[in-house]
Structures are given as structure tokens and as C-alpha cells.
Amino acid sequence: MDFRPPQLRTVNVIRYVTPLREGGSLPAIAEADDNFLYVLKFRGAGQGSKALIAELIGGEIARALGLKVPELVFANLDEAFGRTEPDEEIQDLLKASVGLNLALHYLSGAITFDPTINQPNHQLASQIVWLDCLLTNVDRTPRNTNMLTWHKELWLIDHGAALYFHHSWHNWEEQAKRPFVQVKDHVLLPLATELDEVDATSKTILSAEVIRSIVALVPDEWLTGESSFQNAQEYREAYIKFLLTRIEHSDIFVKEAKNAAETVI
Structure with missing residues (x-):
């Protein structure tokens, strides 16, 4: 069987929907320009990019083994994105996360x-x-x-x-x-x-x-x-x-x- 290297799509975040306050990394549900919702993991949170690296490697190894993992995508966060966010903690998080982040497809109803x-x-x-x-x-x-x-x-x-x-x-x-x-x-x-x-x-x-x-x-x-x-x-x-x-x-x-x-x- 031919081996096909995994690939991740890149989406642009267009709307911050709601924070998920479980744990200390403050992930959020966000909407991207492909009209899908994602659980967004921020590089500016907690453990920074190392948590994203673990998420990416762990998720894709699980997928390679045939286990079910929501689609992982790179999520680009524009510099202007957090300017209208009224919550200062979230605004700081968004400012610290400008650029490439990681997101998982949101499993609605799970x-x-x-x-x-x-x-x-x-x-x-x-x-x-x-x-x-x-x-x-x-x-x-x-x-x-x-x-x-x-x-x-x-x-x-x-x-x-x-x-x-x-x-x-x-x-x-x-x-x-x-x-x-x-x-x-x-x-x-x-x-x-x-x-x-x-x-x-x-x-x-x-x-x-x-x-x-x-x-x-x-x-x-x-x-x-x-x-x-x-x-x-x-x-x-x-x-x-x-x-x-x-x-x-x-x-x-x-x-x-x-x-x-x-x-x-």
C-alpha cells in the first residue's frame, strides 16, 4: 500500500465564538473562513507552542494508528482580530497568538x-x-x-x-x-x-x-x-x-x- 504523507489545511479565524474554560490554556470555539467551527488552541496560552506541537504530533500519530481524532488544521490569527474583544484576558491571549495556531474540528453534539x-x-x-x-x-x-x-x-x-x-x-x-x-x-x-x-x-x-x-x-x-x-x-x-x-x-x-x-x- 502506498504511503501518503499527512497534510494539514490552513484556515483563517474570522470569529471568536466562546471560550472553553476547562483547564488553564483557555481554548475557544472559533469560526474560520471555511464556515466551520473549530476548537482553537492558542500558541500564546499556558505552555505555548509546545502544547501545540504535542497536540499535532499526538493527534496525527493517533490518526495513523486508525484511531478517531477530529481533523486538525493550522489556524491563522490576524493581528487585528482581538482588537474588539472586551475581555482583557482574552484580548491579551489573542495578541500573544498572532500568526499560526492549531485547531480541531468542532464535533457538534458530542x-x-x-x-x-x-x-x-x-x-x-x-x-x-x-x-x-x-x-x-x-x-x-x-x-x-x-x-x-x-x-x-x-x-x-x-x-x-x-x-x-x-x-x-x-x-x-x-x-x-x-x-x-x-x-x-x-x-x-x-x-x-x-x-x-x-x-x-x-x-x-x-x-x-x-x-x-x-x-x-x-x-x-x-x-x-x-x-x-x-x-x-x-x-x-x-x-x-x-x-x-x-x-x-x-x-x-x-x-x-x-x-x-x-x-x-
């Missing part, structure tokens, strides 16, 4: 996934647990599942807390081989009984070509501010090496997840 009502099958649960172990995603707990039910299907959202190693880049090569101990808190861990099978399949899908094509989507303007790297491409190569190393040594985080599952009551 409801928050409730593990006490709906439970995915063991394969799907194992796929999601495996993904989050790869990405070191700490934000898929019973308290905050970051999953939606839409048209009776499970959709993954909000990967901005993944790849948390990149907030310091300290010993990142070593961290690529570490187990993901936070998997013990994963909302789907009790259902993840097919991790070995999912591990074998996922490693086949996530080739070096696939990982490189996903990381290549990250805009150069988001890859700044790290003294460890000379330029954006060197920065980008570090993400690629981290992910490929982690995939190669996936048996480490799979073992951790299986051991954690045994302790779940």
Missing part, C-alpha cells in the same frame, strides 16, 4: 466519554493505552478522559499534555527508554488486555517514514526558544529520534502497563 456508561472493546482500549504510553500522555484519567462520544464512536481529543519531556529536554534520550509509570491512572487500563497484539501491529504501522512525515508538519515558527538546538530542523530531528527510540523499546512501556493493570482492582 458528549464527554463516561467509562461507567460506555466501554470500548479490549482492542480499542489497548490501542489507546499503547498510544498514550508512547506519547507519555498524562491526561487520560477518570477525572479527565479527553475522549468524546460522537455518532456512537469514540473520539480522542486534547493531546497537549503529551510529550512532557520537551518542557525541559533534560536527558531526553534517556527518557525515551523509560516506562510510563503514570499509566496506572489511565481510564482504560482495566480494559487493555490486548497490549502485546496491539504493540506488534502499531510498531509495524509507525515506521520511520510515518514518524518523519508527521513531525515534518510542525511549523518552523513553533520550533524556537531551545538553546539545545541550532535550528528548527535539529529541533525536529530530536522529536523524531525520541519517538523512534520509544517505539523501538516499546516492550518497556508495555511491560509497565501490564504490571500496572494487574494491580487495578
Whole structure:
């Protein structure tokens, strides 16, 4: 089967609809010039462009694995956009986010996934647990599942807390081989009984070509501010090496997840 590198559309934000005040990053529902609504993630918020990088890489890896993720788009924010916003906090956020941001297609009518009502099958649960172990995603707990039910299907959202190693880049090569101990808190861990099978399949899908094509989507303007790297491409190569190393040594985080599952009551 021919491999097709992923591509993201670019839209222009034309209307700020309403803030979503869950969490500290102040995402918002916004309308773009393609007449669709999006959940807009701002580069000027909280963790800045690193949260957008994690969102982009995490979302597109999930999509490559066949999991359902709302369409991701680059969202351009014009300098004049926030001038009429009366809320000073939001106005400051908009001013700090001029340029390229990231947005997810808004799933109108979707409801928050409730593990006490709906439970995915063991394969799907194992796929999601495996993904989050790869990405070191700490934000898929019973308290905050970051999953939606839409048209009776499970959709993954909000990967901005993944790849948390990149907030310091300290010993990142070593961290690529570490187990993901936070998997013990994963909302789907009790259902993840097919991790070995999912591990074998996922490693086949996530080739070096696939990982490189996903990381290549990250805009150069988001890859700044790290003294460890000379330029954006060197920065980008570090993400690629981290992910490929982690995939190669996936048996480490799979073992951790299986051991954690045994302790779940």
C-alpha cells in the first residue's frame, strides 16, 4: 500500500465564538473562513507552542494508528482580530497568538466519554493505552478522559499534555527508554488486555517514514526558544529520534502497563 504523507489545511479565524474554560490554556470555539467551527488552541496560552506541537504530533500519530481524532488544521490569527474583544484576558491571549495556531474540528453534539456508561472493546482500549504510553500522555484519567462520544464512536481529543519531556529536554534520550509509570491512572487500563497484539501491529504501522512525515508538519515558527538546538530542523530531528527510540523499546512501556493493570482492582 502506498504511503501518503499527512497534510494539514490552513484556515483563517474570522470569529471568536466562546471560550472553553476547562483547564488553564483557555481554548475557544472559533469560526474560520471555511464556515466551520473549530476548537482553537492558542500558541500564546499556558505552555505555548509546545502544547501545540504535542497536540499535532499526538493527534496525527493517533490518526495513523486508525484511531478517531477530529481533523486538525493550522489556524491563522490576524493581528487585528482581538482588537474588539472586551475581555482583557482574552484580548491579551489573542495578541500573544498572532500568526499560526492549531485547531480541531468542532464535533457538534458530542458528549464527554463516561467509562461507567460506555466501554470500548479490549482492542480499542489497548490501542489507546499503547498510544498514550508512547506519547507519555498524562491526561487520560477518570477525572479527565479527553475522549468524546460522537455518532456512537469514540473520539480522542486534547493531546497537549503529551510529550512532557520537551518542557525541559533534560536527558531526553534517556527518557525515551523509560516506562510510563503514570499509566496506572489511565481510564482504560482495566480494559487493555490486548497490549502485546496491539504493540506488534502499531510498531509495524509507525515506521520511520510515518514518524518523519508527521513531525515534518510542525511549523518552523513553533520550533524556537531551545538553546539545545541550532535550528528548527535539529529541533525536529530530536522529536523524531525520541519517538523512534520509544517505539523501538516499546516492550518497556508495555511491560509497565501490564504490571500496572494487574494491580487495578
